[in-house]
Amino acid sequence: MGNAAKKVWGYRHIVLLVLWLLYIVNYFDRISVLTFLPYIQRDLNLTPVEIGQLASVFFFAYALAQVTAGFLADKFGSKKIMGIAIIVFTAVTALTGAIRSFGQFIALRIGLGLGEGHHFAPACRTINHWFPIQERGRATSFFTTSWAIAPAIVPVLITSLSAYVFSGEWRPVFYFLAIPGIIAIWALWYFVFDSPKEALNKGRISEEEYHLINQASTAKEEEPKKKKNYGIFLKDGYFYVYVIALFSQLMVYWGITTWLTTFLVKQHGMDIKQMGFFASAPYIVAFFAMMLGGWLMDKVFGRMKPVALIAYLGGIPVLWFLGVVEKGNNGLLLMLLLLAGFFINLNFGSIYAFVQKRYPKEIVGSATGLANGLGQMGSFVSPLVAGYLVQTGPNGAQDFSMVFLFFALGSAVAALCSFILKEKQIETSE
Incomplete structure (x- = not known):
């Protein structure tokens, strides 16, 4: 089985790469707001306490969304929930460029938290379905590097975009960030399937890879279940x-x-x-x-x-x-x-x-x-x-x-x- 796993570098790795890129887009939207906070604070005349409230309300909504995300993915499928999540946080990010008041900003921060909070669990569930049990640790580890890479590159990219393309303005950057969001929605729709079986039926993966994913998983997972x-x-x-x-x-x-x-x-x-x-x-x-x-x-x-x-x-x-x-x-x-x-x-x-x-x-x-x-x-x-x-x-x-x-x-x-x-x-x- 080990030799077979080495030979099959297949569609599951494309799915993983797409999931990784989608989560970087997620972080682009999240980190961009935090990067421009001092300029948003200046333009909206916000106090440090109000900035703290804006940041915290995002994480409150984000934490709530974590609770429902896994349940919804189990009920409706990971791809559908991820798609809705990306649509929501892409739209909210674009609208951020138009905010004019503290109240509007609070509403959008709640929307961003709910959108982004419904992304993580379905992504992990997709990895679980697409990788045999002996590969899931490495697959998940690679996926988690997205939240190390994104904060390293986002501030440099978006501040350069603001400085050299938009004359130091922050609002147009958020309109521009709708573009990677739209590309992400397309990539999810085109490349990602809820299960290898669905991809097999559409001719996107080989029989060899399909059997590798399923046989390697079921052999270890179909054990007598212990009471929780x-x-x-x-x-x-x-x-x-x-x-x-x-x-x-x-x-x-x-x-x-x-x-x-x-x-x-x-x-x-x-x-x-x-x-x-x-x-x-x-x-x-x-x-x-x-x-x-x-x-x-x-x-x-x-x-x-x-x-x-x-x-x-x-x-x-x-x-x-x-x-x-x-x-x-x-x-x-x-x-x-x-x-x-x-x-x-x-x-x-x-x-x-x-x-x-x-x-x-x-x-x-x-x-x-x-x-x-x-x-x-x-x-x-x-x-x-x-x-x-x-x-x-x-x-x-x-x-x-x-x-x-x-x-x-x-x-x-x-x-x-x-x-x-x-x-x-x-x-x-x-």
């Missing part, structure tokens, strides 16, 4: 410690991603071209940090805890100092941004492996879903709290030192939780 005992993780105290660690991880990641461009413009006085380059810096190293974290967990330590402690303890001083770098000291600022990107992302992939290691496979999906749903609340809380911590001076300059101290404390909480965690698999009686 959700009490195993619901009664496990370490599950809730893990949820707090994940909450803190997402709080720091999305807090920084939300406020970074405003921090660079308002505290460090950068123009749109400078800001685009510096805003990309943390994410340039994110991909390598994620891959290194996974390698350290699998090949060096054999568990998550050491990787987590390196990531979170290293992040505490970096985040603290990042908020107090003097204006004009761009060399030190860039170095700290790169280090922040490294430490914040080092445990990003590894942290999701905790549930898989500790709990029986028949309840891993439920445990992961609940943990991720609760953890995503960190993404909701962080931008909102940070908005209240921004200090505005009499000349309009803004000080983010308290914001980054807040992020450093979040990293410290994650480190403490990681130190407490036990990763040994829970023994269950038959």
